Amino acid sequence: MLAESGILLSVRSGSPFLIGSPERSDVSLLVKVLMNMAMSVSNTGERRSQQNTRPACNTTSFQKKSRSKLVSIPGTRPSVQNGQLIVSTGVTSLDYVIGGGLAVGTLLLVEEDKYDSYSRMLLKYFLAEGVVCGHHVFLGSARDPPDEIMQDLPAPILDDIPSNAVNMGQVTACDSEDQGSMKIAWRYQNLPKVQTALASSSRFGHYYDASKTMARELREAVKCSTFFLPHELPAESHAEPSPISEAYRLLLRSIQELIRQEGFDGTAPQKSRNILRIGLHSLGSPLWADDICCEEKPTQASSLTSFLYGLRALLRSSLCTCMVTVPSHLIQNRAIMDRVTRLCDTAIALESFRGSERETNPLYKDYHGLLHVKQTPHLNCLVCEAPDTKDLAFKLKRKQFSIERLHLPPDLSDTVSRSSKADVAESARLLSSACGGLATSNKHLDF
């Protein structure tokens, strides 16, 4: 192991591949090879750090040394799968679900839940992660003033303060595992453990305490640009024919100007390179002067899609990453929603149980809603990173938003009444028809 890491160290210090440039793809192969090695090293490092009872953070002393020589952008790392530079969405389990993180230069679509409560939460996590990493943050909104949203970001749980506590927690967890280890029949002993909480092996991104808001000085330490449609709209619009509506055009233009001014398009000197995080709230809603939510045949059916195409073009050529939320449940024409999804790279949909019949369903009692991964990106490779299961659910714990594999709750009651069993069976049947896979016919088997 040591010999291997020695080789790696020399390569890493020699080639500054962590520097994000818009033309990353040419080195993607090399990066991939290197990353595979890097992963094995960081795992070793992790183990070592635990043995030495150092503070439990993933960077080891010798990684720190190598990193100090590199000009890397805070809050980014190359993806294990394809070498793309990725950033965290602010929700660790979401990062895992979409293939490690959000690639720089790509667009994440979040289909809002009915009351926009969880999607808004995701947007805040996304922005908060940007603030903590020192990224430039851009927030566009037509409903609530962006400043209000920014004031309400969740507070980060920073490693420095509770590191001891975390360590203690780990030790006790290990102890309890030793003492209370179950006797398992040999036939089942070696089966992999079912892990419901999703997380990658190495830590990336931060955790947040949703019950507290972020300290003001932390928030004000980073550059933040905002776009609030009611403040931007001119009194009269010019009547030049265009596939894109006035509101979206203004938004696109202000993003374009910001990218140019701050040099996110690669013109900035290497040392001061940073990531621009763009959050756009509730695009497509009537407040953006768009009628796709109101009409089956909207007058400007291609306005939002044209905007997204332009946004995609901007993102691809700069150090930006973007999260867009869309009230898809309101969009009348499914074809438009299909096109919107296709123009985004990653697409997830939130389906909250609040107000739906699933709220009272015993099957879902542990969760707050379902998460559907509609699309994962194709980046510099043929195959796209598909999740191993599509049955995912989310819950908002006191402190954190987490995504888990959906599974039936264990029945711990001593006397199982017949009716409740039938209930669960019935709801399991519902589940298989509602979210288990995307079966489109009533045929049972393809092979």
Add this chain to the structure above:
Amino acid sequence: MMLPDLGSLLGFSTEKIEKGDFILLSDRNADASFLINHFLSLYLRAGCKVCFLGLVQSFSHYSAVALRLGVNLVQAREQGQLVFLEGLKDSVGQLLQQGPDSEAYPMGFLRGSQTDLRSLFRFVQRSVGGAGEWSPSILLVDDLSVLLSLGVSVEAILDFSHYCRTTVCHQLQGNMVMLVRVGEDEDDEEGPELLLKALTHQCSLALSIQGLPTGYCRDIHGQVEVRWKERGPGAAGPGGALAQKKLLQYKVHDKGVSFFARGTSSAVL
């Protein structure tokens, strides 16, 4: 060679390129972009003059994928074998109506002042002609349905593809490959569905990719229906008016795709 299965399946190889073929790719609940990458590398390796309208991804993406398949796009572009239109690149300027309005811009239709895709066709015409040492001429489009998202009407897209067909398939005896992506709803009477149907009437070979009807599976990514139509009115053969069909399942790997008959996936056997 990459995708050996697909090549033998369709009777395609770098040595034998059928003249005047119009190949239509489509997908529903799945992603057919791997086929675009396949055809791109196939034609480049066969020494064809290729014009690629990449409307969906950046050049670096296509180039990275092609590299995995053993083809160097940058080199091909420098040697004049490949003409690449990067749709994303100058679209923002056109969308925001910056700079002069001119028919010279291939993406000039984004301004909204042009109702047809004449400027894009002019670009194709300039690019596929004058092949020189490279022949025959090939046009690849990834993908046509993006144009719908940009507010172009189905009629205008069909006119565009008609002109491309007359130029590429008929005049230059080359091949044309176009991708159309359609939504889940098959009964949709307009938009992508109409586009797909109208193009299916014109094409000589249709490959339609679909997700499995029974849902998502990790070991089988979907199924492909291959539909041959005889070329021109000349072909008779058994059935004549009817197309021949074949249904296969596939799985995409890092460097290629494997096709197999239904139920013969390695995950099952």
Add this chain to the structure above:
Amino acid sequence: MLLDVIQGTENGGFVIIQDTVECCGRQLLQSCIAAALHREEDVHVLAFEVCEEDVRLRLDRKCEQRLCVHNGYTDPLGWSEHPLFTVHQFISEELNVHLSGSEESKPATLVIDSLSWILRHHPPAVVCQRLQELRRGGALRRVVALLHCDLHQQGIVGSLCHLATAVISVVPGDRGQQAVAKTTRRTKSGKVTHEEEYFSVKEDLTVTVESRPSHHGRPQTEEDEREVDPAANLTFNLRLSEGEKEAKEKLSLPFVFSAEKKSALLQPRPGSGRIVYDPDASDDFDPEDPDDDLAV
């Protein structure tokens, strides 16, 4: 009837060949051209979807000078400098000039490939009016048009077919690889006939009808399934013959309590079992119910 329509035995007709993605109708259209040329008629083809070479490909070389192909394939919208024939000329007077190009005014056959192309660029009402005008103009003997009916709304297809004297729909048959032509013809007197036939087009563009599926071996549609007699293949009888009825009447069924049976049962017979009970002195007869379960 398909052959009659293709041979064009009537004058002033307007034939629409409908096809879908599933089944292509262009071969039948080609057969119409070949048949007209064989009858020594002039044929004008408005070719939007196929090039001239493909139109001429399988036609008899001898008849070539009677065939006039108007090339709307290479430049139908006039994007180049010198368009040969554009789709806009279809509704203008120029078409008449094109059609009357031949000096002797023998009525010609006009073939349109395809109407779908024209419908994409002109409103349906204009197309209908123009077609009617062409038919009535006297310069034409017959109009034959191809229409991709899955590309248009039902109403547009309906209105065009309403104008036609004969409509041939080409659909896939259920037997292997063969196609079915559904022909509907309307005569001047208003009589409507309908027929379905399996057909095939040979190398020399002659059409042969192989069978008439409407009479035997017809494809099983849902309609047919509804007409099937449910009593056709039963393994038992629904009705009885006279002899069977008699036999059935004779049979005495068990558990039917006839008068004879009752009296026979009431007669005490020797040897039948009987229980005699004499209470013993030592018998402990307890009027109470020890187990509390007899409800005494």
